[in-house]
Amino acid sequence: MSDETPLHGAGLQDRGLVTVGDTVRRPSGAWSPSVQHLLGHLRATGFTRAPEPLGFDSQGREVLGFLPGHDAGWPMRPRIRTDEGAYDLGLLARQLREALAAYPCPADARWQFVTGAPDPGQAVQHGDLGPWNLLWDDAGAVAGVLDWDLAEPGDPWYDTGFLAWFTVPFMDDERAHARGYPAPPDRPARLAAFAAGAGLTPAELIPIVHRTQSEFARRATTRDGIWRTIRDRGLHESTRADQRWSTRAWEN
Template sequence: MVLRLLGHLREHGFDRVPEPRGFDERGREVLGFLPGHDAGWPMRPRILTDAGAHDLGRLARELRAALAGCPPAGPGASMQHGDLGPWNLLWDDAGAITGVLDWDLAEPGDPWYDTGFLAWFTVPFMDDEKAHARGFPQPPDRRARRAAFAAGTGVTPHELNGMVDRAQSEFAHRVATRDGVWRTFRERGFHDSARADKRWCEQAEWHDAPR
C-alpha cells in the first residue's frame, strides 16, 4: 500500500516523498533517497520563526490536497500520513521543507488529522517543559505561531484548536487500543502524554481566543 500511495502522490505533483522503486530480490520495498536535514535540537532557526510555522501549515495543506484523491478511503475520509510530526520531515540548508518520510502508519481517516497532529507538535500545543524537550529552546509565542500555521493551512486559529484537540484524542485512542507498534507506544505512555497535552490546552489562556 505504501508504494502505491507514494506513487500516487508523486504522480499528482507532490514530490516531497521518496520515489517508490518496487521490490528487491528479497521482497523488500525500495525507495529513492531524499536529501535534507532533520529538525534538530534546538530546531533549525527557520522552524522556530512564525514564517516557519506558516511553512508547516502550508505543507499540511498541500499534502492534504494531494492525499484527497488517493484510494482507498471511504465517505468523509481520506488517506492520511498518520505520524506527521517534525521527526518525519526534512529541511534544506535554507530551512525549506524538502521531504515527508516514514509512511508506515498511513491509513484512511479524518482528512484533517495530519494537520492537527503537525500543529500539535510544532505550534506547539503542549506545556513549556515538553516544548523544550521537542526542540524549542525558549517558550514559544504559541498565539503567533498558531495564527501563522492556521494561515498557512487555510483555516482560522479557532478551527485549528479543534483539529489539534481531535488529533490528540484520536492518537490517544489509537495508542490505547491497537497492537503492533502501538503497543510499544502504549508501554511508553504516549496515550497518557497526549491526554495530558489535551488537558493543558483546555486550561491555557492563549488557546481560548477564537480569533
C-alpha cells in the same frame, strides 16, 4: 549487499533501514504495496517531497528513492522556530491534504491497521506527520516527508492537526522544551501563522488539534505493533497531558 549503509533516524525504534546507492531499503509488510501505490500517486501529481516508490528488492524489502536533507534536530532548526517556519509547515499540511484528498484509493487497499478505501468524508492520511518525519534543505525549506508506514484512511484533517500539535506547540513549556524548543514559544503567533499556511483561522484549527489528540490517544490505547512501544514509553499519557493543557490554554 556489501554496499549497504545503515540509516538511523529519529524514530522510536531501529527499523533496519539501509541505503544502497541512491535508494533506501526497508523491511516490508503486508501494507507496503498499498503504501507504494499511494506514493506513486503523490509523485505523479506533483508532490515530490514524498519518496519515489521503486518496488521491492530480491530480499523482499521495500525500495524507495533517497531524499537528501536534514532532520529537525534539537534544538529544532532555527527556521522551524520562526513564525515563518510555522507558516511553512501549515502550508505543507495544506498541500499534502489536497494531494491526499485526490488519491483514488483502491477498494482492496491494505494498510497496517485497517483495510480498504476511505469512507465518505474521509481521506487517506500520512498518519505520523510530525517534525521527526520531515527533512529540511540548507535553506530551511521542507525537502521530504518520510515514513508512510502508518498511512490509512481517516479524518482528512488528522495530519494537519498532528503537525500543528507539535509545531505551535499544543503542550506545556516542559514538553515543548523536550520536543526541541529551547525557550517558551509564542504560541498565539505560531498558531496564527500555522493556521494561515493551512488555509484556516486559529478558531478553526484549535478543535482540529483537539480531535487529533483524542484520536491519537485512542490508537495508542487500542492498537499493538508500534503503538505498544508508544504505550510502553508512556506517550499516551503525555498525549492526555497535552489534551488537558490545550483545553485550558485555548478555552477562551
